[in-house]
Amino acid sequence: AQSVTQPDIHITVSEGASLELRCNYSYGATPYLFWYVQSPGQGLQLLLKYFSGDTLVQGIKGFEAEFKRSQSSFNLRKPSVHWSDAAEYFCAVGGSQGNLIFGKGTKLSVKP
C-alpha cells in the first residue's frame, strides 16, 4: 500500500537560513509526488509536483524538490527562508484512483 513518511514533526530555522524538509514514500510504480503548504486557517496550496522527467523540480515561492528513486525520497528545499514561510508542509503521493495520500506534515517555525 502507498504511504508517505515525514520524519520531522517540527522544525525551527532562522530567517535567511536554508531549509530541507524530508519526505519518504512507499509506492510500487513510478510515483506522482507533491508538496503542499497549509497556513493557519487556510486550505492546502500546491508548492510543486513531480510526474516524470527532470528529478529536480521547481515550485512557487522559491521552493524546489528533488526526486531520488534509489532513496524513495522527495525532499523539499529552499535556500533562504522568509518569516512568511512559517506554516505546515505536507508531502503526498498520488494514489491509483487519483486521490492523494498525505504524510503527517512538518510544522515549520521561523526565528527572526
Add this chain to the structure above:
Amino acid sequence: EAGVAQSPRYKIIEKRQSVAFWCNPISGHATLYWYQQILGQGPKLLIQFQNNGVVDDSQLPKDRFSAERLKGVDSTLKIQPAKLEDSAVYLCASTTVQGGGYEQYFGPGTRLTVT
C-alpha cells in the same frame, strides 16, 4: 477563476447531533474529493466522486457519514450522529483529470468541533 468554495467555515455541535457541509468545486472539475484532517495529521480521503458517481468510499464510516454529489457539481457531506472523534477539518478538493494522481485544488475547509 473562482476556487473551491466550502461552507460553513466553522461548526460546533454536541455529540449525537447531525451536521452537513457543502462544497462547490471549481467550474468544470469532474472529480471531487472529501478529506478529513484531524489535528496533527495529514488529510485522509473519505470519498471521491467522478461526476456524480462514487469512485472510492472505502474509508468513509458509512454507519454515520454520507455524501452525495447531485448533478455532478456541488457536493454535501453529512455526519449523523456525530461523535467526539469526528472533530476535524473537512477539506473539499477538485480536479479536472480522471484519476492518475493529478493536481488537486483545495477549499479552505470546514472546522468541526464536537463537544
